[in-house]
Amino acid sequence: TLHHPFADAVFGHGLPLPLTPETPTDPEVLPGTPPPPPPPPPPPAQLPDMLPARFLPSAPTIDPTVEPLARDRGIVTYAAMYDGLPVVVKRLALDHGEGSINARAIEQQLQILAELRDVSVLIPSCWRYDVAIAKPPHLDVVLERRRSLRDVLRCAKRQKPNTREEDGGPLGWAAVHAVATSVATALASLHANGFIHGAVHDGNVLEVACGDGAHNDGELRGHVALVDAFATFRFRGVSIRTHPPEAADDEEEGQPAAPRACDMYGFGLLVLGVVRGQHPLDAVDFK
Numbered sequence: 001t002l003h004h005p006f007a008d009a010v011f012g013h014g015l016p017l018p019l020t021p022e023t024p025t026d027p028e029v030l031p032g033t034p035p036p037p038p039p040p041p042p043p044p045a046q047l048p049d050m051l052p053a054r055f056l057p058s059a060p061t062i063d064p065t066v067e068p069l070a071r072d073r074g075i076v077t078y079a080a081m082y083d084g085l086p087v088v089v090k091r092l093a094l095d096h097g098e099g100s101i102n103a104r105a106i107e108q109q110l111q112i113l114a115e116l117r118d119v120s121v122l123i124p125s126c127w128r129y130d131v132a133i134a135k136p137p138h139l140d141v142v143l144e145r146r147r148s149l150r151d152v153l154r155c156a157k158r159q160k161p162n163t164r165e166e167d168g169g170p171l172g173w174a175a176v177h178a179v180a181t182s183v184a185t186a187l188a189s190l191h192a193n194g195f196i197h198g199a200v201h202d203g204n205v206l207e208v209a210c211g212d213g214a215h216n217d218g219e220l221r222g223h224v225a226l227v228d229a230f231a232t233f234r235f236r237g238v239s240i241r242t243h244p245p246e247a248a249d250d251e252e253e254g255q256p257a258a259p260r261a262c263d264m265y266g267f268g269l270l271v272l273g274v275v276r277g278q279h280p281l282d283a284v285d286f287k
Contacts, residue, residue: 066078066079
């Protein structure tokens with residue numbers, strides 16, 4: 001066989017260059033060797049499925065004599081019972097004395113709530129429906145790639161229903177219905193993700209959405225269209241009720257009857273949706 005120095009250097013002394021690397025053979029399996037372990041099971045769902053996603057007609061039963069399971073950055077965890085099932089209730093305590101709200105604390109706590117994955121019943125609100133959210137435009141919860149909630153509400157404040165001011169007019173029915181529909185859609189999305197809450201009062205979500213501190217005067221000023229749109233909008237076969245019959249005895253000082261089971265402020269629900277990447281107010285043009 002003739003050899004050429006260059007060919008030998010490239011191809012190796014007359015041996016053909018292998019086109020593919022040799023594949024190692026499987027090791028010999030000896031008799032009696034146990035089979036390999038099975039693959040790990042898939043991770044569990046992000047949210048538990050203890051209870052169906054639906055409105056709570058009543059609040060979970062929490063024994064007031066039992067200490068909470070945990071307290072973490074304004075979130076209190078309780079062991080409770082609902083429909084005979086043990087559940088975990090996490091409450092977000094809002095600082096709302098005198099109508100003042102610590103917006104930064106709310107933002108941080110809602111972000112914590114948005115990351116929770118061990119919750120059966122989520123109630124980011126105060127236990128009793130006794131103090132309304134006042135002056136929502138001063139809240140400053142920044143939306144990603146969006147205007148801040150303060151900016152949105154400031155625009156709405158200039159156009160609150162049944163009020164004519166120099167820089168704006170009344171909020172029209174189309175915008176009102178869009179607010180109710182978009183917020184209800186956000187509610188449905190939260191329900192689909194396993195979040196359960198109490199009754200939603202129209203003077204919460206829609207008061208914030210329209211920037212109208214109606215409860216300050218003890219009445220739902222200019223919210224007739226809002227109440228009608230919100231109360232009649234249905235999703236997943238569930239009707240959003242604004243004033244449950246059982247709340248009739250909760251009326252005082254001329255305020256509309258507020259449900260005793262109203263553990264979820266519409267404000268908290270709305271901002272929670274924003275924190276989770278939903279923007280229920282985007283469908284409304286407040287300009």
